[in-house]
Amino acid sequence: MGNYYINGIGCVSAQDSSDNELGLQNFVALTENVAPLQKPDYKKYIKPTMIRRMSVGVKMGVVASSMALQEANVEVPEAIITGSGMGCLRDSEKFLKNIIDNEEQFLTPTAFIQSTHNTVGGQIALGLACKAYNVTYVHDATSFETSLIDGMMILDEGEQNVLVGGVDEIGNHTTELHKLIDRVKKEETLKNSLLNSKTKGSIYSEGSQFFVLEDKKKGNCYAQLLDVTIYNKLSKNEVTQKLEAFLMDNNLTISDIDVVVLGLNGEVDYDAYYTTLQNTLLVNTTQVYYKHFSGEYNTASAFGMWTACTLLKSQKVPGNIQLNDIQPTSIKNVVLYNQYRGENHSFVLLKSC
Amino acid sequence: MEDLKLELKNNIIELLNLEDVNVDEIKDDDSLFGDGLGLDSIDALELIVMLDKDYGIRLTDPKEGKKIFESIEIMAAYITEHRTK
Numbered sequence: 001m002g003n004y005y006i007n008g009i010g011c012v013s014a015q016d017s018s019d020n021e022l023g024l025q026n027f028v029a030l031t032e033n034v035a036p037l038q039k040p041d042y043k044k045y046i047k048p049t050m051i052r053r054m055s056v057g058v059k060m061g062v063v064a065s066s067m068a069l070q071e072a073n074v075e076v077p078e079a080i081i082t083g084s085g086m087g088c089l090r091d092s093e094k095f096l097k098n099i100i101d102n103e104e105q106f107l108t109p110t111a112f113i114q115s116t117h118n119t120v121g122g123q124i125a126l127g128l129a130c131k132a133y134n135v136t137y138v139h140d141a142t143s144f145e146t147s148l149i150d151g152m153m154i155l156d157e158g159e160q161n162v163l164v165g166g167v168d169e170i171g172n173h174t175t176e177l178h179k180l181i182d183r184v185k186k187e188e189t190l191k192n193s194l195l196n197s198k199t200k201g202s203i204y205s206e207g208s209q210f211f212v213l214e215d216k217k218k219g220n221c222y223a224q225l226l227d228v229t230i231y232n233k234l235s236k237n238e239v240t241q242k243l244e245a246f247l248m249d250n251n252l253t254i255s256d257i258d259v260v261v262l263g264l265n266g267e268v269d270y271d272a273y274y275t276t277l278q279n280t281l282l283v284n285t286t287q288v289y290y291k292h293f294s295g296e297y298n299t300a301s302a303f304g305m306w307t308a309c310t311l312l313k314s315q316k317v318p319g320n321i322q323l324n325d326i327q328p329t330s331i332k333n334v335v336l337y338n339q340y341r342g343e344n345h346s347f348v349l350l351k352s353c
Numbered sequence: 354m355e356d357l358k359l360e361l362k363n364n365i366i367e368l369l370n371l372e373d374v375n376v377d378e379i380k381d382d383d384s385l386f387g388d389g390l391g392l393d394s395i396d397a398l399e400l401i402v403m404l405d406k407d408y409g410i411r412l413t414d415p416k417e418g419k420k421i422f423e424s425i426e427i428m429a430a431y432i433t434e435h436r437t438k
Contacts, residue, residue, distance in 0.1 A: 048373060049391060051372065052369065052370040052371055052372055053370065053395070102406070105406075106402050106405060106406040107402070108368075108398060108399045108402045109395055109398050109399070110370075110395060110399060113395070
């Protein structure tokens with residue numbers, strides 16, 4: 001395994017996350033059960049003639065990737081790898097609705113063209129005139145982590161840089177279905193904080209986060225990516241064992257970890273995966289979470305990695321994400337753990353650079 | 354005819370997602386493609402489907418579209434003459 005440095009990051013989310021230096025300082029906890037993104041200034045990054053044929057997911061991806069590339073001072077990456085659990089959902093819904101409403105006639109191309117999962121990666125490449133490796137991974141809550149693994153392998157093969165990110169958007173029809181099956185909280189506005197909501201489902205949102213991984217450290221480096229691993233299914237007890245094994249593979253123990261970033265999402269039936277760890281293995285470690293700011297979506301863990309990058313660079317843990325009172329003396333090693341409804345577990349290990 | 358022109362302008366803005374264009378900014382004789390509104394071949398397909406769906410006009414030869422979609426003025430005249438609904 002080689003070296004993987006995160007030299008540029010970009011984030012579009014339900015918060016105003018356009019300033020990486022500010023990080024999470026001014027973020028406000030989401031209270032709605034479905035929270036749309038805060039639109040960035042699209043025109044700053046996308047030609048007006050191109051904007052009109054881009055869905056929200058594509059626009060988010062193009063903006064987040066542009067931010068990351070600019071920070072890393074990379075004009076055209078040597079690979080573009082995108083993770084998306086649901087792809088361009090709004091246009092998928094629009095196209096399917098047209099099929100039904102028009103009795104399979106009068107189907108127009110625009111929504112169909114924009115509806116595929118790989119539209120985002122494709123449009124990023126078109127905008128950059130990038131003809132390099134371009135792949136999109138669709139693996140539910142591990143879509144982003146699968147992309148990271150591929151990005152690391154691309155660097156291992158000798159490329160110098162790779163653009164890796166995640167993107168998912170809200171689709172109204174899909175959200176309504178998810179409400180019916182208790183994946184989105186029924187209460188429109190949270191009465192208590194997300195973690196004290198004690199109800200089924202989570203708050204849903206949308207966003208895109210992109211990262212430039214390079215084989216060499218630059219002045220703007222946020223972190224070194226050490227390792228990523230994913231599991232489809234684990235029991236609550238197995239998570240502890242797998243995290244210890246993951247750290248051991250990297251010659252670390254839990255005492256070497258300064259901050260753990262958890263994907264707690266207020267889902268009463270599944271947050272126990274995290275709390276089991278919090279109350280045992282991680283009891284002496286600084287614990288933070290982020291989904292009260294990002295909401296839940298298949299690639300929300302990319303927001304978690306963006307959060308971890310800002311912590312590592314600033315060497316500060318803002319109080320608005322902290323779950324316990326333990327303050328690290330310095331932030332050297334950060335581990336991220338995420339899962340969704342007891343499936344698609346991921347561990348990511350970052351180190352300061 | 355004036356109502357139809359306004360309807361076409363509104364439909365085109367919505368259908369083709371021309372977020373920054375107002376109805377007032379599209380003149381009746383403005384070129385829709387090329388230097389005018391800057392529409393392209395995918396937009397032409399959208400307009401062909403719109404003619405069929407909204408006005409019952411089915412273009413058998415796509416080349417016809419080039420003349421019909423030259424401007425709002427020409428489109429409105431063609432629709433008035435050929436519409437079946």
